[in-house]
Amino acid sequence: MKKNSTVLLLLAVLVLGSVAFWVMKTDSSKGGGKSFSDFEIENTEDITKFVITESTGNVAELSKEGDIWMLNGMFQARPENVDLLLRTFKHIAVQSTVPSELKKTVVANMAARNKKVEIYVNGNLSKTYFVGSPTKDHYGTYMLLEKNGRKSSEPYVMHIPGFNGFLESRFFTNVNDWKYSGVFVYDPLEIAKIEVSFPSKPSDSYVINQLAKIVNLTDQNGVAVSGVNKYLVENYILNFEKIYFNRIAEFEPPQVDSITAHSPVYTISVTDVSNKKKTVDFYLKLSENPTIDLVTGKESLYDTDYIHGHVRGEKEMLVFQYFALGNVFAPRSYFLQQ
Numbered sequence: 001m002k003k004n005s006t007v008l009l010l011l012a013v014l015v016l017g018s019v020a021f022w023v024m025k026t027d028s029s030k031g032g033g034k035s036f037s038d039f040e041i042e043n044t045e046d047i048t049k050f051v052i053t054e055s056t057g058n059v060a061e062l063s064k065e066g067d068i069w070m071l072n073g074m075f076q077a078r079p080e081n082v083d084l085l086l087r088t089f090k091h092i093a094v095q096s097t098v099p100s101e102l103k104k105t106v107v108a109n110m111a112a113r114n115k116k117v118e119i120y121v122n123g124n125l126s127k128t129y130f131v132g133s134p135t136k137d138h139y140g141t142y143m144l145l146e147k148n149g150r151k152s153s154e155p156y157v158m159h160i161p162g163f164n165g166f167l168e169s170r171f172f173t174n175v176n177d178w179k180y181s182g183v184f185v186y187d188p189l190e191i192a193k194i195e196v197s198f199p200s201k202p203s204d205s206y207v208i209n210q211l212a213k214i215v216n217l218t219d220q221n222g223v224a225v226s227g228v229n230k231y232l233v234e235n236y237i238l239n240f241e242k243i244y245f246n247r248i249a250e251f252e253p254p255q256v257d258s259i260t261a262h263s264p265v266y267t268i269s270v271t272d273v274s275n276k277k278k279t280v281d282f283y284l285k286l287s288e289n290p291t292i293d294l295v296t297g298k299e300s301l302y303d304t305d306y307i308h309g310h311v312r313g314e315k316e317m318l319v320f321q322y323f324a325l326g327n328v329f330a331p332r333s334y335f336l337q338q
Contacts, residue, residue, distance in 0.1 A: 036145040036152035037094050039129065041119060044086045049120040055113050058173035076180035088160065088170055089119060095140045095159040106142050106155050109133060115171045134166035141167040176248040176316075183280060183311065183318070184243035189213065190272050191237055195220075196328075197267040204331035208233055217335055227337045236335070239326045240270055245309065245318035256317045259283050260310055266329050282329075283308040285319065 041047065049063040061072050062082060069077040098106050110132040117129040132142035132155070140157035158167060172178075191210055197220070198204040206225065207218045215237070217228045251259075264281035271277040285303040292299055307325075309318045327334070 034150070034152070035154040036147055036150075037154070037156055039092045039094070039127070039143065039145055039156075039158060041089045041121065041126065043121075044090045046121045047086065047089065047119060048123050050085065050089075051116075051118040051120075052171050052173050053116040053118075054173050055115070060173040060175070060178055062178075071175065071178045075175070075178070076182075077178050078180050081178060084170060088167065091160050092158055092167070093161055095157045098142065098155050098157060103155065106132065107144070110142060110144060110155065115168065117171055129171075131168050131171050134168055138166050139164055143167075176250070179248065181244040181246075182242075183245055183309070184240040184268075184270055184278070186240050186270065186272060188237050188241060191240060191270060192273045192275070193269075193271040194237065194240065195267075195269040195271075196330075197269075198265075198331065199263045199267065200265065201331075204333070206332040206335070208237065210237065217332075219332070225332065225335070228335050229337050232335045236327065236330065239328050243320075243325065243328070246306065246321045246324070247319050249308065249317040249319050251317050253315065256310070256315065259308060259317060264310075268328060279312045280309045281312065282320075283310070 047064070049061070051062070052060045059072075062069050062077055062085075063073065064070075069079070069082045071077040110130055113133070115129075115131040117131060118125060119127050119129070126147075128146040130144040130146065130151075132144070134141050135157055140159050142155055143158045144155040145152045160167065189210075193210070194208040196206055196208075202220065205220050207220060207222070209216050209218065215230060215233045217225045217233050219225060249256075260281065260283075262283065264283055266282040267279065268282070269277055269279040285306050285308045286301060287303045290299050290301055304322070306319050306321055309320050310316075311318070
């Protein structure tokens, strides 16, 4: 017990020593030097990379490759999240200085817990933000700037003019929150084939083929379906311009494996004109708040707003909103002449 207490005491001394050193480096009275307040970056189109590192050790590295932003060199990043930060870098401004009586406390808190944001312009490190906590009124965020390896001697309260809120939450590292949410995102004329399968009712399944702007609908065996309304088929293809998942389910691999071990309720495959195919299996999602049907008296076990989807070849289980999926689960009978 005594040994454990000694270890904890040593760890506490090391942490406090680190905080003190960080404060000393940032304090002008201890040699920190010049005050930097020019956080904004006017030409954000020249930003080629930014790295967000949390005090927990989590890292998100966003790098520009052509017109696409990549996350950690592995995944395409959500354009809307990148755009939000680029606008932040462009419009961020000093709201106020930190009162002298609060400065030591603010800097010490930032040393213990901060988000480090390194911004690269044309491949070179330009500025580094240390992002602290929100102010008490939540209208500002304590931040400190570093340039050319030197921290500013002063922290500042930063904000976006016209935005009533704090900025700390914009700088996150969770991979699931950063990953691009597009699943079926096609130019309709680039789609060669759409296969829709209903495993529990094969008679509802079908295949849509498109060649030179001419569409036809067949069953799964390639037999043409008669009495088809071509307008409905052409309109259905438009669904696949913008199908995005809502979020990534926070599941461990065994949970994903358990779900995918069952037969899906729907399977949709899209093949483009370059013969590249993507397949998604859809599974009913258990409701977090089961309800009772007032007519039948039966408990409704499944979510009526969201459904799970698994892209074959990938590890994550995705969550889709039925509303955003439109009529992608339409049965074959939907396309018959009306």
